[in-house]
Structures are given as C-alpha cells and as structure tokens.
Amino acid sequence: GQQLNQSPQSMFIQEGEDVSMNCTSSSIFNTWLWYKQDPGEGPVLLIALYKAGELTSNGRLTAQFGITRKDSFLNISASIPSDVGIYFCAGRYNNNDMRFGAGTRLTVKP
Amino acid sequence: EAGVVQSPRYKIIEKKQPVAFWCNPISGHNTLYWYRQNLGQGPELLIRYENEEAVDDSQLPKDRFSAERLKGVDSTLKIQPAELGDSAVYLCASSQDYSSYNEQFFGPGTRLTVL
Numbered sequence: 001g002q003q004l005n006q007s008p009q010s011m012f013i014q015e016g017e018d019v020s021m022n023c024t025s026s027s028i029f030n031t032w033l034w035y036k037q038d039p040g041e042g043p044v045l046l047i048a049l050y051k052a053g054e055l056t057s058n059g060r061l062t063a064q065f066g067i068t069r070k071d072s073f074l075n076i077s078a079s080i081p082s083d084v085g086i087y088f089c090a091g092r093y094n095n096n097d098m099r100f101g102a103g104t105r106l107t108v109k110p
Numbered sequence: 111e112a113g114v115v116q117s118p119r120y121k122i123i124e125k126k127q128p129v130a131f132w133c134n135p136i137s138g139h140n141t142l143y144w145y146r147q148n149l150g151q152g153p154e155l156l157i158r159y160e161n162e163e164a165v166d167d168s169q170l171p172k173d174r175f176s177a178e179r180l181k182g183v184d185s186t187l188k189i190q191p192a193e194l195g196d197s198a199v200y201l202c203a204s205s206q207d208y209s210s211y212n213e214q215f216f217g218p219g220t221r222l223t224v225l
Contacts, residue, residue: 004152006152030210031210040119040218040219041218041219042114042201042203042216042217042218042219043153043201043216044216045213045214048213050211088152088153090152092210094210095208095209095210096141096205096208096209096210096212096214097155097158097166098155098214100151100152100153100154101152102150102151102152103150103151103152
C-alpha cells in the first residue's frame with residue numbers, strides 16, 4: 001500500500017533554529033502536502049506541491065516535491081514558539097485520496 | 111466563512127454502548143470525508159461522500175460502523191457497539207469536490223474514549 005515514513009518522530013529545538021523534516025514512500029504520489037495540527041484541532045494545510053522537483057515557500061516554510069515523486073521535505077527557518085505542533089506529510093493519489101505520515105512533533109524552547 | 115463544524119468535541123462511553131458523531135461541512139462543499147486518527151498517528155480515511163452518495167467506504171468497518179449524509183449536507187457517523195479499540199479522534203473534512211486541486215478542510219474532531 002501507499003505507506004509513508006515520516007521522520008523524525010519528534011524534535012526539540014531552540015527558538016531561532018531551523019528545522020527540517022521529511023517523508024519517504026515506496027509508492028509514487030501525484031501531490032505532496034504538508035499539514036500542521038495544533039492540540040484539539042484538525043490538520044491545517046501549509047503547503048501543497050503538485051509537480052516533481054517543485055520547490056514552494058510559504059513565509060518561513062519551504063517544501064520540495066522529490067524528483068522520484070516518492071519523497072518530500074519541509075523546512076522551517078528561524079523557528080518561533082507558535083511553530084509548536086505536529087506536522088504531517090500527506091501523499092495524494094487518485095483524485096483527492098490522501099495517505100498521511102505519522103507526524104513529526106515539534107517543540108520550540110524559548 | 112464558517113469552517114467544518116463537528117459535535118460533540120469529546121465523548122466518553124463504556125464499551126458496547128452506541129455513539130454518534132455529527133459533521134456540518136463548509137457550505138457549498140460537495141465532498142465530505144470521515145477520518146479516524148489514532149494516538150500518535152496521522153488521519154486514516156473511513157468513508158468519502160460525493161453529495162449524498164458514499165463512493166468510497168472500503169476502509170469503514172461495516173460490522174459496527176455506519177454513516178449517512180442525508181440531503182448531501184451534514185453527516186452522521188455511528189458506532190454500535192463501541193469497542194475499546196475505537197478510542198480515537200474522529201475527524202470530518204470537506205472539499206468543494208473530488209478534484210485533486212481542491213483543498214480538504216478539516217473540522218476540530220471528536221475525541222472518543224471507550225472505557
């Protein structure tokens with residue numbers, strides 16, 4: 001099946017540091033998406049990537065769609081306390097069916 | 111614009127009891143999804159509706175789970191009877207349609223605890 005391996009599982013960083021997390025799969029996806037989930041809330045879309053090799057930024061966030069279409073990474077620059085949360089990658093296949101990774105839990109120490 | 115609304119936000123029940131979750135999608139969104147999110151995991155799709163039709167329920171445990179979306183607007187997900195392993199967050203999402211370029215918007219979820 002379309003299993004996603006997301007790493008790292010958790011990160012503890014100091015405010016101001018850069019963060020990098022990634023997602024890999026043995027399957028090809030048409031779209032890669034990155035979501036953030038705050039406690040007690042549903043996931044919120046951060047970045048969507050539609051083409052292999054695509055590099056997209058959203059403020060301090062940058063994400064890339066791997067050339068092989070089997071991986072993606074998300075970078076957060078100059079982290080701030082409100083970046084705390086769980087970040088999920090998701091690969092989309094078919095039209096709008098998505099498979100989610102297990103998440104990366106980010107803790108930012110002031 | 112109001113987002114996806116779910117209720118209740120929390121539910122605690124004893125095993126073998128029935129439970130129901132309600133979702134009101136964003137106005138005008140034709141596609142509605144129910145996901146289950148186990149602790150420490152990402153969401154997993156249970157069922158997808160196109161208007162009032164359940165077009166993908168392959169991951170829905172049909173022996174105890176049922177869902178409906180009467181009139182193609184709000185939806186109810188039911189578990190009867192609940193088991194200990196059903197403890198999870200149940201998320202509802204909606205999108206304008208099933209196109210790959212339409213974002214899915216998630217509700218806050220219902221956290222179910224089965225004792």
